[in-house]
Amino acid sequence: MRNLKAKGSPASQVAGTTGVARVHESATKHVSGTAIYVDDMLEPRGTLYGAVGYSSIAKGRITGMDLSAVRQSEGVVDILVVEDIPGVTDIGAVFGGDPILTSEEIKYQGQPIFVVVAETEQQARRAVKQAKIEFVEDVPTLDVIEALTAQQFVRPSHFMSHGDAQAALAKAPKRLQAEQHVGGQEHFYLEGQVALVVPAEDGGMLVYSSTQHPSEVQKLVAEVLSVPANRITVDMRRMGGGFGGKESQAAGWACMAAALVLKTGKPVKLRLPRVDDMTMTGKRHPFYNTYDIGFDEQGLIQGADIMVAGNCGHSADLSDAIVDRAMFHADNAYYLADVSIAGHRCRTNTVSHTAFRGFGGPQGMMIIERAMDDIARAVGKDPLDVRKLNLYSAGGRDTTPYHQTVEHNVLLELIEQLEQNSDYRARRAEITQWNKTSRVLQRGLALTPVKFGISFTLQHLNQAGALIHIYTDGSIQVNHGGTEMGQGLHTKIIQIVAEALAIDPHEIQITATRTDKVPNTSPTAASSGTDLNGQAARNAALTLKQRIAECVAEHKACGRDSVRFADGRIYWGDQGESMSFADGALFAYENRVSLSATGYYKTPKIWYDREQAKGRPFFYFANGAAVSEVVVDTLTGEYKVLAVDILHDVGRSLNPALDCGQIEGGFIQGMGWLTTEELKWNDKGVLLSNGPATYKIPAISDTPKRFKVDLFARANEEDTVYHSKAVGEPPFMLAISVWSALRDAISSLSNYQVSPPLDTPATPERVLNAMMATREQAAEQKGKGR
Structure with missing residues (x-):
């Protein structure tokens, strides 16, 4: 179920331009089998x-x-x-x-x-x-802890801190330590x-x-x-x-x-x-994470010492930036006043792991989300209340471990809106009661947030170019540096250019990304494809619009300010005279006006001093939250995701249909990473999970019966393209709510007194082992009279 209204958008929209649900530009070709991929080309x-x-x-x-x-x-x-x-x-x-x-x-x-x-x-x-x-075969290093202990690194370790973590930990009323293995992903x-x-x-x-x-x-x-x-x-x-x-x-x-x-x-x-x-080929990096966290009786974090260690494989590839991003997101949505974060890049004898949706951010978030659940069990509170208590907020609780101020923070409002719309409290009470009487099946519920920084962590990649040609019949060809991989980037670019020129999107054709049209392009990654290339294309369109307007003003003897573009026409003067956009293009050409322009954009405000581990690496943050409900069979460890409610922040949506598609797809892919997708190497370093028979991605049957996605009604306060926000990567991490819900269901076996260990992927075998460990720990606590 989707809410496709771009709630933060103007009430009226020009049909087919930004803010409306427009079909993917290649959708018909995709479903009819006529879309041409490299292997389909005539050789x-x-x-x-x-x-x-x-x-x-x-x-x-x-x-x-x-x-x-x-x-x-x-x-x-x-x-x-x-x-x-x-x-x-x-x-x-x-x-x-x-x-x-x-x-x-x-x-x-x-x-x-x-x-x-x-x-x-x-x-x-x-x-x-x-x-x-x-x-001549040698013994491979395959274990990340072994590599960490031996300090086998592909790049030097990095450290960041805010305040005095060790002093805060020493004074904290309560303290927990834990370790966590987060699996990779094909x-x-x-x-x-x-x-x-x-x-x-x-x-x-x-x-x-x-x-x-x-x-x-x-x-x-x-x-x-x-x-x-x-x-x-x-x-x-x-x-x-x-x-x-x-x-x-x-x-x-x-x-x-x-x-x-x-x-x-x-x-x-x-x-x-x-x-x-x-x-x-490389995978998502498996990670080994640890935390040492101090907190008070209410669950408010006093100090934290966090370590993230990426299993990078045999070479650096992009691991330096990936582990950096894991560190940047080890706080997720929570203010850590006194914190130290260490990031290690471990060398092992596997293929070199590489970029994957979220680029290390998901692996970093996992350790703090585990901590939130663990703290909640330790103080006897609902994990949502502990999460809300520790959120970033105004009044001195708005600085990240890398010293960036969290501006335009909507997290509490977004979470409380989802909490109400998903009926979280009533469901929590009903599930808790149901678990007391159910002998075999246990249900779990979790609401987890996402705060994800948008920009490449490597600063010079935050730039883009575009090239636009207007032909004398009014048709337009657009080329830009972004690549289309199904996410709808080209469709959004068409809508952006159409809105800038106030024309029908059908007049615009986007051609293949080519290095002889737009040079020195950045990768389409870091969720920045539309932010960068959309702004570059818009700038090129506005240059052409300015040229045509000046031509009309000069030859129609009217003021430049009286020339306006609307509904596929160009108007001028006080009498409202007009001509079609196509006639305007021909008119400009006949008056020797160039109808080809380049556009360029670079992200403002961003910087990061790696030596000091301080800066503003992100232009803005995208936010979201998800509520997931699961049911677990306590005899087998099998489980099913019953319901998912999502509220996600995409700013002023350029295309609500595409944005909802990205949210749904990202969530399901994240759910697969955390539950069924297990990479297996044997003790000689040979990959065993090398095909669909041995590696299980989610099937359509794994989609929850209730799957409700809404867009948060708030335009981006930063000056992004039409005040939209990136949507490619942030929804992936909403799936952490599924893992947290599984832990919630397992914890019910101890009357929520034990926070179960559950590494990922949380396969039925791991869930079953976690249930046994939880029962054992609960029995020990009962025996001690706790």
């Missing part, structure tokens, strides 16, 4: 097909390699090894440590060693299995990693890549081939999902294909089968 004559040979061990060295049988396989044209690379061989996104291919050291199972190219995809995949590679995008590279003149190449970061693919392909970036053009029309998995880790496959193009002179396509994709 040039003579296209060859690649397959990657990778390591079967997690740590060791290559001592021998015989590829003669590969070369002799049917259809094989050539083989690529690291010695064939003419340029750089380390394609690490930010820091080194990610060789495109290896010939010696092995750091993880799935590390690429060679690439074979053949006349058909099937021939390539068959040939790659003929390789004979000898290894991206499981519908479209796997794929690239098609076509040779061009002057040593150039046209690269079709399923990537969230075309400019990075362009840069790395150029470096691998040792050519200037201007010889490489990257084209990306749409992805079948990305979720962060194609931010940095799409580049390697494009680089391999490009190197094979250079070697063979033929177009090359490289598409990873699902098993290879899951084996060779």
